[in-house]
Each structure stands twice: as structure tokens, then as C-alpha cells.
Amino acid sequence: FFLLWMMLGCQLVNAQYLIKADLLQPVSVSSFATIADAETVDYQIDQIRNNKTQLKFKKIDGKFASLGFTNHNFWLKIAFKNSIQVPVFYYLETAEPVTNQVNLYLVDGKGNIDIQQSGDELDFAKRTLPFRKTVFKLQLNPNETKQAFIEINNDGEKNSMPLKLISQQCFLQATYSQQFSMGIFYGLLFVIAVTYCFFYFALIELSFLYYSLYVTFTGFCQFALDGFYHQYLGESNNWFNLHFVIITAILGCYFFGKYSELILEVKRNHPTIKKLFKSLYVLLGLVLFGVIVIPQFLQFSYPIINVLTLAGMLLIFTCVFLSIYRKQNIDLFYTSGILILFLCILGAILMNFGVFPDHMSIDNITKPGIGLEVIALSLSMANRIRLLKTKKEELQTIALQKAQEMNDLKSYFLSNMSHELRTPLNAIIGLASVTEMETADLTVKANCGIIKDTSYGLISSVNDILDFSRIERDQLKLDNKEFNP
8 A cells, every 4th residue: 555655646634635746647636535515505616715604525435426416516625735846737637528517716825716617508618628528727836735626516417526637648648549439439320320321211211210310319419428519519508509418318219219119020019018118208208398398307307318218228128028038030139239238328327326336437338338239230230131122022022923923814814805706706707798798789798898807807906915815825836827918
């Protein structure tokens, strides 16, 4: 323990972090801080600084200080002292990127206060440090001590306080590394969403549209949770930007349910569970309605959407289990993707409710889980394309067979009709010939000639129909006859 203490170069003296050497790696300072829940009371910095409140500050447990789902105001205190003989400059990472309001008050030995601001409620350009994460600057002269007071306020979303000191070099390296990994993650989601959107327009199959929309809204939700949305797309603090996370979470949950319904054929195989899915969609709609219409409902929407997501996953797993039990066909890739997603969501939800230890980060669960899940489901959709192609070929074969049967029936009908027509036509020709020979009236003879010529033409057409019927059945035989023009 002593060697570890010497390597960190720090000690705890009245909640004070003592810098004894230039930090080469990020260091968690959560154990040196104290935190207090001010509930909904809006205190001023002078009240906190001069102990004019009834707040009870407690030590932080763990490295992330999980605050859970809350809309309370929190105040955090920690002191920093530079014990080396050169000035130091560090970045202090505090709350999560989607925290609504985070204010840092640095008080030096003379009582001067340096105020730094961050959070989603600010326009991005007004942040003290224009970066996606909630990060502040900490500068200390030789032997200087500064007391830090951090004010945190959120809108009901899950929050935590990582509290890390990061050197400029480490901050730059971490930024490059995270941009690379995040680029792969979001690039994968973008390619999959666009690809299966094109498949929908090519095949007009709703499952591809639902899957594309699910991946899209899941990607946007993660994009916002990582702070990229506020940095690049929604830089202002309008209503839509402040509610972007919960809206995309609700829509992502809805489209994943609709997609799973089609893949599992819930309507046909599990009609009772279909009704439960409809109830789930109604609840999602009510949550969305509450978020839009009732401002105070937002603080309750975050835990509710977590519970509804878990309920939806349980319904899907019930369908999968019943399909396996009934020995119905089910895609292996889809089952694998659902299992990965279920474990990922379950872990994230349990972490949001404080079940896991505080030293674990939610990013360690969500990013790899979502990536593997999307890959597995994409393989499932690729397999679905093959199945749809096979099914289409089978339908074409059946249609061709039925068309052939109808054609044979038509040929049989025409053949019979042709035979039925030839008999009365021959009788007409015979009667016209007899009448022509027995009468002396020239007009009657002429009319009989017309009747005979017309009847011969009609018989020739009937013979042609019979020949076409024989050709279709490969039964036509050519007769050798002497042609005398």
C-alpha cells in the first residue's frame, strides 16, 4: 500500500489532493472529494463556501460516484495543492456528457473565484472548454492551493461523477484514441442503417425498414449520450436538443419491438404475446406524450423507459423460448443478437440502478454489446434475404406450374370446342351444297356459295386452333401432301 501511495504521489489531508509529481496517467480523485444532495434547493456558491447551509457532505464511494436517476442539485467539494516547484495544468473530468448543468468554482488563497461552466443547457459555444465531455481546466502555481466546488444538476437522467485529473498529453492521446474507436462504432451503425434501408426499397419488406430505423435511433441515442450530438448537431439548448436522448430511446425501443415481431412471426405463432406487445407500444406512446406535453414528467421518463425496455426484452425472450419449445424454425444469428442485447441492456439497467460496483463504467458494457448485437442481427437479416429469395423462387415455381396447368386446360377446352364446331360447320356446308345443286335460282346459288366459302374459312380457323393446341403439347404431326397451285 505504501508503494502504491508513493507512485500516485498524493495524500488525503482534509479532502485535499496533493500533487507531488507531474502526472503521467489519468488519476481518479473521487476518494478525495465529498458530495452533498441539495435536493431541489438552488444554493449560491457563497452559501456553500461559507457553510451557511444544512448540507451534509459525505465521502464518495467508488470511482464514478453514481447518482442514479435524479433531478436533484448536488454540490461536490475537493481541494488541490501543487507541492512541486513548477506550474501545473490539468483537465478535470467531472460529470457525464449529457448532464444538464455543471458549474466549477475554483477559489484561490485570496478568495478569488474562477467560474467555469458546462452542460447541455448551455449553448455549446458558451462552454468554458468546448468539448463533448464535461471537462474543466485546472491551473496551479508552485505551492498553490485551490478549493474546488462543483454544482451538478440534471433533468432526471442517470448521472455519475468520474472525477479524473488528466494531463494535456494524456487528454490529447485519449481524444485521438476515442475518436478512432467511436468512428468505427458509429461508422458501422451508419453503414448498416443505410444498407438495410436500401434493401427495404428493393424488396418492400417491412422488417428491413424497422431494422434500419432501430439501428438509426439507437445510434443517435448513443451519439447523444457520448456528447457528440451537442457538439456537432444540436449545439443550442432548445427543447428538442434537451429531449433528444429520451425521444431517440423511445423510438429505438418501439422499432426494435416491431422488427422482432416480424422476425418471430408473433402475430401468427404467439397471438397472446402480440397483445402484450401492443400494450407495450401504448405505454411507450404515453411516455412520449408525457415528455412532450408535461415538462415535469421528464424526470420520471428515464427510469420508466429502462423498465419498458427490459419488459420488451422479456417478451422477445419468451417468444424465442416458446419457438424453440415448439420446434419452430428460428434464426440462430437473431437469437445470438438478442441474447447479446439482453445481457447488454440488463447490465446497463442494473448499473443505472446502482447494482454493479461503482468502479465499472457503463461504456464498458454498452458499446461492445451494441456492436456485437448489431453485427449478429445484420447477419440474421442477410440470412433473411436468402430466405426471401428462396421463398420467391418457390412462389415463382408454383406460379409457373399453375400457369402451365391453366394453359393445358385452355388447350383442352379449345380442342373440345374445335371438334364441337366442326360438326355443325360440315353440316352447314353439306346443306348449302345440296341446296345449291337442287335450286335453279341464281340468287340462292350465290348465297349458298357465300355460305360454303365462309364455312370453309371458319373450318380452316378451327383447324389452326387445333394445330396450335397440338404444338403446345408437342403433338403436331406434319403430313406430306402434293401441292398443286
